[in-house]
Amino acid sequence: MNPLQFNLRAKVGYLLSKVQEGESLSKLLDDQLNNITEKDRALFHQLVLGTLRYWYNIKAASLPLLKKDLNNPYVEGLIYLGIYQLIFTRIPPHASISETVTAVKQLGFSPLSGVVNAVLRKVSRDQENFKQIIVNAHGLPSWLYKRLKRDWPEQIQDLCLALKEHAPLTIRVNQKQTTRNNYLALLEENHIEAKKCNFSQSGLQIFSAIPITQLPGFKEGLFFVQDENAQLASEIFDKKLDGKTIIDACAAPGGKTTHILEKFKVNKLIALDNNENRIQRIQENLYRLKLNNSNIELINSDATTWQSKENIDIILLDAPCSATGVIRRHPDIQLLRKMSDITQTVELQEKILNNMWNQLSxxxxxxxxxxxxxxxxxxxxxENFFSNHIDAKEIPINNHWGIKQKFGRQLLPVDQFGDGFYYCLIQKVI
Ligand SMILES: C[S@@+](CC[C@H](N)C(=O)[O-])C[C@H]1O[C@@H](n2cnc3c(N)ncnc32)[C@H](O)[C@@H]1O
Structure with a gap:
């Protein structure tokens, strides 16, 4: 069958199978969206994101229903998609089941359509019971759950629930173009509901469901979409960055680079990243926000080896990481990350840290x-870094937000608030 003739569930099932194979959702959505009609796009998004969000909850509830492992990522994804529709959407159960079973056949797995039909009918007959099992499951891959429970024994239950929530839409008002109060007034004039963020001085949380590009002043660069807790990087520095030479060591797509340029009058900012396509995104963002000045240099290079030719006052190191703090926005991370990736990521972070530290005055x-x-x-x-660098001193971040750690401060994702972030400020003392 021509994939263009697949029903919507088959298109979702195909995409879910690709995520299971390790492809990132944002890239898949970019590639797939042209195959989805305008009128189906909102439902397509809801079904993909919802199924991924509750993947491990649904897995825990559906395993006892299957006599043996299906060993088929397409069918596994479609069963979860069917259950997601039955438990979390208002789509009539008969439509959820028949559309999903049709998708199983369209994707070429007719022999398994009976099993899928039987599982979905069973869930449909006993919806309340399954809903309880699903919402009571921790809903994370077991390695991640074990790690989080060890790291955050007191917060683990709230954390599991928070990771299933929808993250709020938060923007940062471009202070070079307008003020937060003026932009809030502009939103009010346009009947768009919003409120000021608690910790970020330029952040606004938007409540109205509206595409970002339709918010007033998008093209003119009046704002940038950025989580409130990501905005704290520039808040930590207060006035300290005026006149300084700065490296943003892992800069793309430029969220923190552009914030620094909006807030401070820097001497020079070097934005470094090893991904050429993502460097292009920094350029686009600088251009839209009207921050593209001659004192900014974009460099496509590897931060584990790159050497600076000038004295550097400040380094922002927003390191590549597991991104477990942003699972609410990217639920595919739950499927994509493996424990072995974390070990490699920690090693990469250490290499970048060591090399960038050598560049700092x-x-x-x-x-x-x-x-x-x-x-x-x-x-x-x-802890490892400080034990290996006698020339490093922690400068405590004395803010109200987050949880003070032995070193640095940790923000955990909280319902209606920002994502999980970690900050530690270090000074080179000798
Ligand atoms: C967390 S993201 C940065 C987000 C960015 N600071 C912002 O606020 O928009 C991490 C970035 O590190 C980059 N990266 C990963 N490994 C790198 C390396 N060895 N050298 C330089 N950049 C690297 C990735 O391409 C990615 O853009």
Whole structure:
């Protein structure tokens, strides 16, 4: 059958199988969206994201229904998709079941359509019971659950629930173009509901469901979409960055680079990243936000080896990480990350840290950041760093947000608030 003739569930099932094979959802969505009619796009998104969000909850509830492992990622994904529709959407059960069973056949697995039909009918007959089992499951891959429970024994239950929530839409008002109050007034004029963020001085949370590009002033660069907790990087520095030479060591797509340029009058900013396509995105963002000045240099290079030719006052190191703090926005991370990846990521972070530290002038500061909630990438990474660098001194971040750690501060994702982030500020003292 021509894939273009697949029903919507088959298109979702195909995409879910690709995520199971290790492809990232944002790239798949970019590639697939042209195959989805305009009127189906909202439902397509809901079904993909919803099924991935509750993947491990549904897995826990559906395993006892299967006599043996199906060993078929397409059919596994379609069963979860069917159950997601039955438990979490208002789609009539008969439509959820028949559309999903048709998808199984369209994808070439007719012999398994009877099993899928039987499982979905069973769930449909006993919806309340299954809903309880699903919402009571921790809903994470077991390696991640064990690690989080070890790292956050007191917070683990709230954390599991928070990771299933929808993250709020938060923007950062471009202070070079307008003020937060003026932009809030503009939103009110356009009947768009929003409120000021608690911790970020330029953040606004948007409540109205509206495409980002239709918010007023998108093209003019009046704002940038950025989680509130990601905005804290620039808040930590207060006025300290005026006149400084700065490296943003892992800069793409430029969220923190552009914030620094909006907030401070820097001497020079070098934005480094080893991904050429993503460097292009920094360029686009600089251009849209009207921050494209001659004192900014974009460099496509590897931060584990790159050498600076000039004295560097400040390094922002927003390290590549497990991204476990942003699972709410990217639920595919739950399927994509494996324990072995974490070990490699921690090693990469250490290499980048060591090389960038060598680029920093004495008296300068390095801000280490991750969007991870795993201590091995955060507090433990810093503990290791301080034990190997007698020239490093922690500068405590005395803010109200987050949880103070032995080194640095950790923010955990909280319903209606920001994502999981970690910050540690270090000064080079000798
Ligand atoms: C967490 S993201 C950075 C987000 C960015 N700071 C922002 O606020 O928009 C991490 C970045 O590190 C980059 N990266 C990964 N390994 C790298 C390396 N060895 N050298 C330089 N950049 C690297 C990735 O391409 C990715 O863009």
């Amino acid at each position: 004495i008296g300068g500061y390095l801000l280490y950041i991750t969007c991870s909630i795993l201590k091995i990438e955060n507090e433990n990474q810093m």
